Amino acid sequence: MSSIEPASVQSPAAFSLSQTGATSAAAAKAHFPILDGLRGVAAFMVIIFHLLEAVYPDYALHPVHHGYLAVDFFFLLSGFVVGYAYDDRWGAMSVKDFFRIRLIRLQPLVVLGVLLGLVVFLIDPYNTAPKSGGLIALTTLLSLLLLPGPDIRGWGETHPLNGPCWSLLQEYIANIAYALLLRKLANKTLWFVVIVCAVALCVTASRLPNIGTGWSYGTFWIATVRMAFPFVAGLLLFRSRRTIRIRWAFPLCALALVVVFLLPAAPRGNGLLDAALVLFIFPAIVAAGAGGAVGARMGRICSLLGRMSYPVYILHYPFIYTYTAWVYTSKPAPSTVALVASGLFVLFVLLAWVALRYFDEPLRAWLGARFRRQALASNKLINQ
16 A cells, blocks of 8 residues: 555645645545556555465566565555645644544554454464464564564564555654654755655665565565655655646556556566666656546546555455465465465455455544544633
8 A cells, every 4th residue: 555545635626726724625635536546456466466476486487577566656656645635734733633544544454454364374274383372462462553573474574464564564654754754844855855765766776686575574674765765756746736637547557557567577687677667657657647537437446446455455465375375385286276366366355345344444434533523622622
């Protein structure tokens, strides 16, 4: 997702609006529907990537060679979204308010995903890892806080109950960096930070066969390198107000995104190719998405894709553990794998919709209303 949340950003014409208060700014801002839609496309490509990964663990042979780059795309979108949604609200919003808003937006599904992962871990017939009650409880507690926990599964993951949580931890780190430092930087300084992060990404990528890593203890530092450039670049892209206006923006941007994920593996490794895609192609896609427009029907489709993107991303992986172990252990026929994978894809979509409709959105609405009431009461006390 990164944050995989729908883009809280408005149409290109609204870039010229000036708002003076957090409430009025939030009320005036509409969505960039194309960015919502692109987030959804990337999220569903991640699902396909993980389903095929059980059969093609070697990324050089994987049909969706660069599917792991969806995370980097999420980070870029997140930088753009956070800058647009909050840059003009700091006069009426404290750092504490910002963190509370972001927790309300992201944490409910983190909790649901970890608890789902715990249940699957406990009942997984293929999970042969020792099940120490104390260690599982500690891992669950740390996972609920998005902190790395003990490797109770034996896969080397920092978040063994729900693997994609590693990227949400990076999203939180990016949000902390934004609130404490990045929001205060002038664009010239931000350009310097972007260049430093780009160099770090290129140097790191040049030493790797691909950058589809960062989820393990051995590569934890790479996760921060992967997050740093796209998030700061997304923030700078918003602030520079540079968009690309093309016809048929959503289908063309979605096609470009899918093509990036499907690009053949580079003969000498994908590291630098991955870095080039993140440095140049992803910002161009976001700029075109930000500058495009859609009709009412396509807008509704993009909105639905955006709403579904975060729950489908954060809730699918607990089942991938069992599915992958089944493929490795039972070695089923390709036709059987295809049937099971298709069924799981449908299950993931249904689970995401149910979680969104009956858990995430109602809970966030309740928490948001409670937060607004507390803020109003606090303002009244201050003004007395």
